[in-house]
Amino acid sequence: MKDMIILSSLALMITGCASVNSGLTTFNEGMASLNKTLASGLPANQRRVGSFITQDQEFKIKSNLAVKTDDNSINQAIAEASSVIESFAKAESCINNHLDSSLELYTAPGGKMNTSYAPMMPMRYHDKTKCVSVAKIQGWFMPARNALQFEIVYVSENSGEVQKRGHEVVKQPNGEWLFTPQI
Structure with missing residues (x-):
């Protein structure tokens, strides 16, 4: 029974980590897009995502x-x-x-x-x-x-x-x- 609880907890942690990892991947992609915008060389008031x-x-x-x-x-x-x-x-x-x-x-x-x-x-x-x-x-x-x-x-x-x-x-x-x- 104790082994079952440990395995269940471990499975939940792995699932949680995968979800967090997916969220971090999405966040990193968004930040890469922002960095590209900031690196465009335009003054801050002229920067547009997508334009x-x-x-x-x-x-x-x-x-x-x-x-x-x-x-x-x-x-x-x-x-x-x-x-x-x-x-x-x-x-x-x-x-x-x-x-x-x-x-x-x-x-x-x-x-x-x-x-x-x-x-x-x-x-x-x-x-x-x-x-x-x-x-x-x-x-x-x-x-x-x-x-x-x-x-x-x-x-x-x-x-x-x-x-x-x-x-x-x-x-x-x-x-x-x-x-x-x-x-």
């Missing part, structure tokens, strides 16, 4: 910002603001939910970005696990010496859907260019 910007998509943003206009003032403003515009476009192209706050990092004091208008949100047929691409950055206009307006044209590579977003960056007193809410 990663590709090198080709990054290249398209950079090449659009390298285009020159006929207006030297606009070219100078683009050159000064290009790093924040690039970071913003990367973040905006990957927003796949209404709760994302990644754009707040690039917003001027007192402003708040509404991610309900993120380009991916109205794209009914786009695979939301993938970022949309920047097809064009165009329509550069300076309503003031410290303000630059433009639009970004986003396209879904898999569905072909297109969305345009108007934006404005304003040069802050410290020289930093920041986004005002969508125009």
Whole structure:
């Protein structure tokens, strides 16, 4: 009888260990996915599980910002603001939910970005696990010496859907260019 109790206890322990082992395996797989995300090199506010910007998509943003206009003032403003515009476009192209706050990092004091208008949100047929691409950055206009307006044209590579977003960056007193809410 005592041997039976010991064998039963041993069987329960082995079953329990197998269950714990299975749980730990699942946990480790989840942590491996998180580590891959963290190692992606993107700032913390741009990291998304399941939604990663590709090198080709990054290249398209950079090449659009390298285009020159006929207006030297606009070219100078683009050159000064290009790093924040690039970071913003990367973040905006990957927003796949209404709760994302990644754009707040690039917003001027007192402003708040509404991610309900993120380009991916109205794209009914786009695979939301993938970022949309920047097809064009165009329509550069300076309503003031410290303000630059433009639009970004986003396209879904898999569905072909297109969305345009108007934006404005304003040069802050410290020289930093920041986004005002969508125009």
